[in-house]
Amino acid sequence: xxxxxxxxxxxxxxxxxxxxxxxxxxxxxxxxxxxxxxxxxxxxxxxxxxxxxxxxxxxxxxxxxxxxxxxxxxxxxxxxxxxxxxxxxxxxxxxxxxxxxxxxxxxxxxxxxxxx
Amino acid sequence: xxxxxxxxxxxxxxxxxxxxxxxxxxxxxxxxxxxxxxxxxxxxxxxxxxxxxxxxxxxxxxxxxxxxxxxxxxxxxxxxxxxxxxxxxxxxxxxxxxxxxxxxxxxxx
Numbered sequence: 001x002x003x004x005x006x007x008x009x010x011x012x013x014x015x016x017x018x019x020x021x022x023x024x025x026x027x028x029x030x031x032x033x034x035x036x037x038x039x040x041x042x043x044x045x046x047x048x049x050x051x052x053x054x055x056x057x058x059x060x061x062x063x064x065x066x067x068x069x070x071x072x073x074x075x076x077x078x079x080x081x082x083x084x085x086x087x088x089x090x091x092x093x094x095x096x097x098x099x100x101x102x103x104x105x106x107x108x109x110x111x112x113x114x115x116x
Numbered sequence: 117x118x119x120x121x122x123x124x125x126x127x128x129x130x131x132x133x134x135x136x137x138x139x140x141x142x143x144x145x146x147x148x149x150x151x152x153x154x155x156x157x158x159x160x161x162x163x164x165x166x167x168x169x170x171x172x173x174x175x176x177x178x179x180x181x182x183x184x185x186x187x188x189x190x191x192x193x194x195x196x197x198x199x200x201x202x203x204x205x206x207x208x209x210x211x212x213x214x215x216x217x218x219x220x221x222x223x224x225x
Contacts (some may be wrong), residue, residue, distance in 0.1 A: 033213070041202065042120075042215035043159070047183075090158055092213075105150065105213055107158040 004108035005026070006091050012114045013081050021076040021111045023091030032074040033105070034066060035090040043090055049074060052097065066095075086115045130173055130224050137190040137219045138180050139205035140148035146223040149181050149188045152204040154218070159204055162190070197221045 006027045013019040024034065030051050047056045049068045063085070065077040066076035078085055091108040122139045129135055139151065148166045152159035156199045165181035170205055172179050176195075180189045192199055202218040 038218075042217045044215075045213065087159075096179055103148075103208075104164055105208075106161065107152075110158045 001010070004070055004091060004106050006089075006094055006108035008112050009109060010112050012116060014116055015083065016080045019078050019081055019113065021078075021089050021113070023074045024072050025093045025108075026072070027095070028071065028107065029093035029095045029106070030071070031096050032068060032095045033092040033094075034074070034076050035092065036087045037090055037110075046076070053069060080116045082111070083115050086113055088112050100102070105111055118207070118209065118212070118214050119214040120205060120214045122203075122219050123208040124219060125169045125217070126220040126222070128222045128224060131195060131197060133195050133223075134191065134193045135195060135221065137203050137221070138187065139189070139216055140185075141205075141214070142186060143206040143207045143209050143214055146207060147210065148186075148208045150206045150208060151179055151188070151190050152166075152206065152215070154202045154204055161179055192221075195221075197223050197225055199223050
């Protein structure tokens, strides 16, 4: 089945130790998103890729970086995780057609990051 | 500033009750309003609404958009314990999805 896959589902890292979360999709969607969701809060958009074009949210810390080597894969790199970065990280995809046709957004299962 | 507000923040009902969840939005270049259900995992898609006044229905769930009032409601009839979850709404404005903080629904047997 076409889907959005995130690995790992659970990640434990140490304070300051770089960590990479991965997302892959078989939907052939051209837009991929990374969200951070903390407990009892709405998902917060970190950045998104429109094809190869990277779009960073103004308030996303520099500590967060992303790579999209091809259509199917997107990575979230946290260079020096702090305790405040512990959260669920959600990857999502959508297909952006031309014009104003609305489109749905599909989420992966998320990676829960713990920082010790 | 673009924002989406949901109410109530939490709700506790008994099985069989009917609930109405509210979502209001203030965004530029509005395209659509989406509803998601989130249990202890990623959000799962419920509805996408683009036109005012047209109800979308899936089993016991239904939703409608009011573009004049910049709002949407999600109705759940004959609630079941499996409906317990956080319900998120999001306004789509092109490549951006603005999420509300969600309504936490608890259905008691």
